[in-house]
Amino acid sequence: MEWLNALLAWLMKRRFSQIERFMDYPHDVQHELFKYLISNAKNTEWGRKYAYKDLQNVTQFKERVPVSSYEQLYPYIERMMKGEQNVLWSSEIKCFSKSSGTTNARSKFIPVSDEALEECHYKGGKDMLCLYVNNYPETKIFQGKMLGIGGSYQQNHLNPNTYYGDVSALIMKNLPIWAEFLRTPSLEIALMSKWEEKIEKIAQTTIKENVTALSGVPTWTIVILQRILQITGKSNICEVWENIEAFFHGAVAFAPYKSLFRSLIPSETMNYMETYNASEGFFGIQDQKNSEELLLMLDYGVYYEFVPMEHFEEENPKTLSLDEVEIGKNYALVISTNSGLWRYKIGDTVRFTSLSPYRIKITGRTKHFINAFGEELVIENADTAIEKACRHTGAMVNDYTAAPIYLEIGNKGGHEWIIEFEKEPDSLEKFVYILDETLRQVNSDYDAKRYMDIALVMPKVHQVPRGTFYEWMRKRGKLGGQNKVPRLSNSRTYVEDILVGI
Incomplete structure (x- = not known):
């Protein structure tokens, strides 16, 4: 041949x-x-x-x-x-x-x-x-x-x-x-x-x-x-x-x-x-x-x-x-x-x-971004931060999604992430820290909102079992090459739906 x-x-x-x-x-x-x-x-x-x-x-x-x-x-x-x-x-x-x-x-x-x-x-x-x-x-x-x-x-x-x-x-x-x-x-x-x-x-x-x-x-x-x-x-x-x-x-x-x-x-x-x-x-x-x-x-x-x-x-x-x-x-x-x-x-x-x-x-x-506090976080920022956090903690990611935690009386706002690891990080705390620091480096609006925790606090990350996103997509009838897990959303619909099913 x-x-x-x-x-x-x-x-x-x-x-x-x-x-x-x-x-x-x-x-x-x-x-x-x-x-x-x-x-x-x-x-x-x-x-x-x-x-x-x-x-x-x-x-x-x-x-x-x-x-x-x-x-x-x-x-x-x-x-x-x-x-x-x-x-x-x-x-x-x-x-x-x-x-x-x-x-x-x-x-x-x-x-x-x-x-x-x-x-x-x-x-x-x-x-x-x-x-x-x-x-x-x-x-x-x-x-x-x-x-x-x-x-x-x-x-x-x-x-x-x-x-x-x-x-x-x-x-x-x-x-x-x-x-x-x-x-x-x-x-x-x-x-x-x-x-x-x-x-x-x-x-x-x-x-x-x-x-x-x-x-x-x-x-x-x-x-x-x-x-x-x-x-x-x-x-x-x-x-x-x-x-x-x-x-x-x-x-x-x-x-x-x-x-x-x-x-x-x-x-x-x-x-x-x-x-x-x-x-x-x-x-x-x-x-x-x-x-x-x-x-x-x-x-x-x-x-x-x-x-x-x-x-x-x-x-x-x-x-x-x-x-x-x-x-x-x-x-x-x-x-x-x-x-x-x-x-x-x-x-x-x-x-x-x-x-x-x-x-x-x-x-x-x-329509896939987070801008609940003027941070204008886009998928490119998120992918960059996930990649760097993986590199420094030995982790491998299967899928992820994120949404805002809205301000409430007595509580500050933030971002809530759901991450499915193929290989877990050597320290989840270190992973979250690098994720946050990288977002601050690549997005000045996010950095400004994170300053002194004035508007945004440290991200909240849920580590979910393998197969979580696959099962969630299956239940929604979204299996197949043309269907993708929504990375970022200004709404909490996806995050809450996934967390309910865990």
Whole structure:
């Protein structure tokens, strides 16, 4: 299989010159994309409503078309799910990505056009491999198979000619033959809807495969790897798959899980690569070996706008184009896509770490933060603090969530954390101290509120048994790769629900 590995590696690297083009000419590429989107949608119902035919530039587009939430676009999406076409996008929409989300209990159904599958999601997968091969030219990754952990896929009850499922399932269902040949397990198993049964099937059927790479959400990948070790009786994954060399991960920050993965896969040649792939599109890929920054992918059929967080709550907030953003500021992401999402608030927040080329870090969710006392704690802060506390206490974390303790008469406010450890810290007291100190270092607002315990006291941390979060997600019907434990919340709903069940 060496010849196949060499051939596929060569084919993947051919795309690199195109990646370099949007790195060198980002504004030209985005402007061309904007014109393409407007031109293709001008005769849709949405395009006629906002007179896309005579739109001359981005300024007019921003003045004419409102920034939209899912709830505002849903009436159009519902009609598309019932079979209407040419509503938001010109080509036929047959697939919808189902996202339970982390900000709303109701499922979201995101239209996915053939163009989005080809020019965004599949292109993102190929570029991920292109950048990996570019960084690791001696790779043998194509001599084995990639274990992909997908979601479920089913016929739409509103219209039997359309389908919906997790975005990973839609991608797997429509993969080209060559890509299907390189992945495991079989589609029959990968697309099973019963998650617990699927975990068992994946574990049982992939043990004897030559798995060279993993792809998925860290939390659910850990569950499968641990089950594989239980079945085989091996001490680590390298004893099961001796040629494993890469994990392509996304959806949640990797830092809190880094030490646990290194324990499960104790290999000096194991590589980790982050992607930013959501139901709405494929947005970023880690392009440098020793950096956690993500290259913003600019030629995937997605036109980007950015809302400074101080304006996010406004009814129709002012957005910035790519050439107006600044390094270090927190922005809410707004996208227009080749599936008909127009000026859509995706719900994620990012900050730029580089403007040439444009690289970002995901900082959290627009509705997932704690700001009960003006501390403006975001997920990036929490992940950084958890990672440092683990590093200094020998701990490994499976999952966590946090919420405010609100002020009461005679009691000061604070933050309450629920943490599930895979490996307990050598001192929980030391862990909490480092957690708090790191939050003070990375967030000046939190530090100000913690000063002399004036507004916030030391965090309260509950250490819960292994499996607590898995069981909580199962009871809520939230098992699966698209579902994530909510990290931070301004409400105490999640924390209290978990504590009641312990």
